[in-house]
Amino acid sequence: MVVITNPSTVDQFPIPKLHRPPAAAAACIPIVDLNSPTAAAQLVSACEELGFFKLTNHTISLNLMENLEDEAVKFFSLPLWKKDAAGAGAAPSGYGSRRIGHMGDVGWIEYLLLQINSINPSLSTSLRQETIKTFFISALNEYITAVKKLACELLELIAEGLGLRPRNALSKLLMDEESDLILRLNHYPSRESSSGGVTGFGEHTDPQVISILRSNNTWGLQVLWVPVPPDQSSFFVNVGDSLQVLTNGRFKSVKHRVLTNSLQSRVSMIFFGGPPLKERVAPLPHLMEEGEESLYREFTWCEYKATAYASKLVDNRLELFEKH
Numbered sequence: 001m002v003v004i005t006n007p008s009t010v011d012q013f014p015i016p017k018l019h020r021p022p023a024a025a026a027a028c029i030p031i032v033d034l035n036s037p038t039a040a041a042q043l044v045s046a047c048e049e050l051g052f053f054k055l056t057n058h059t060i061s062l063n064l065m066e067n068l069e070d071e072a073v074k075f076f077s078l079p080l081w082k083k084d085a086a087g088a089g090a091a092p093s094g095y096g097s098r099r100i101g102h103m104g105d106v107g108w109i110e111y112l113l114l115q116i117n118s119i120n121p122s123l124s125t126s127l128r129q130e131t132i133k134t135f136f137i138s139a140l141n142e143y144i145t146a147v148k149k150l151a152c153e154l155l156e157l158i159a160e161g162l163g164l165r166p167r168n169a170l171s172k173l174l175m176d177e178e179s180d181l182i183l184r185l186n187h188y189p190s191r192e193s194s195s196g197g198v199t200g201f202g203e204h205t206d207p208q209v210i211s212i213l214r215s216n217n218t219w220g221l222q223v224l225w226v227p228v229p230p231d232q233s234s235f236f237v238n239v240g241d242s243l244q245v246l247t248n249g250r251f252k253s254v255k256h257r258v259l260t261n262s263l264q265s266r267v268s269m270i271f272f273g274g275p276p277l278k279e280r281v282a283p284l285p286h287l288m289e290e291g292e293e294s295l296y297r298e299f300t301w302c303e304y305k306a307t308a309y310a311s312k313l314v315d316n317r318l319e320l321f322e323k324h
């Protein structure tokens with residue numbers, strides 16, 4: 001068993017009791033089979049209905065996922081001073097523990113935030129810490145290359161399902177050499193609690209275009225407080241705020257959170273695909289009906305990101321950009 005550095009004391013948050021047994025919960029989560037001839041249509045309806053789905057039959061091997069998970073577990077088992085050497089505070093990249101963002105959010109979590117340099121496409125040069133390089137470089141590079149390719153494939157299928165032309169209308173946002181891509185490695189140490197769980201990562205929506213999550217087989221993720229059954233060989237995909245705007249509200253960026261598990265620690269890795277900072281985020285004209293108006297005022301990803309990073313997790317960031 002891995003010895004884990006627990007994040008220091010975290011307040012216990014009141015968690016509403018679950019009224020839904022896990023089996024019923026599983027039935028609420030759309031599943032998209034990437035191997036199916038109707039995958040494009042399945043993707044569009046999952047993004048419209050919930051803004052979250054489980055992705056099966058993708059081509060990324062379990063071995064590739066587990067290699068990175070093993071490296072992450074090794075990293076999180078290091079003494080705190082070594083992890084801190086990887087950039088304490090996680091601003092913008094590096095190791096963080098307990099504190100999330102800059103506005104006072106806390107959670108029962110430690111994590112590593114990695115800004116991805118798409119030119120490479122490997123780790124940004126800002127990540128010069130030897131610890132990370134020695135541990136991670138090959139597993140990370142392999143994983144990042146594969147998951148970025150998958151994200152673009154999904155966005156191309158979504159474009160196809162929406163009848164968008166050209167096919168890369170969405171994926172090009174992630175393919176630009178200046179695209180804002182992040183990989184997040186999370187470790188939620190197990191924690192006993194009489195009320196069933198404490199907040200690992202509080203409720204929020206993801207600001208980017210698309211997020212692709214893979215976790216070990218530990219429960220914890222909830223979407224609109226429906227527990228998502230873990231599946232270590234599948235991915236879980238979230239529509240981000242930016243994709244909600246690009247589709248003028250047709251796709252939903254849904255609130256999700258993570259509760260800790262009393263028996264096992266949870267390790268997850270999430271790829272966040274964001275556009276270049278200077279990119280204008282606005283509804284795609286091809287998706288607008290005649291006479292339809294944008295629900296949002298104009299903004300760039302840089303403006304939105306700055307607003308997001310100055311907000312608390314729970315805040316409705318998109319509301320600030322809605323036209324009234």
Ligand code: GA4
Pocket residue numbers: 100101102103105113182184204205206207208272308309310311312313
């Ligand atoms: C949520 C999605 C990504 O994990 C993240 C998070 C970021 C952080 O952990 O620093 C934020 C959060 C996320 C949204 C609001 C702000 C910024 C914490 C927070 C309170 C890396 C991101 O891009 O936005």
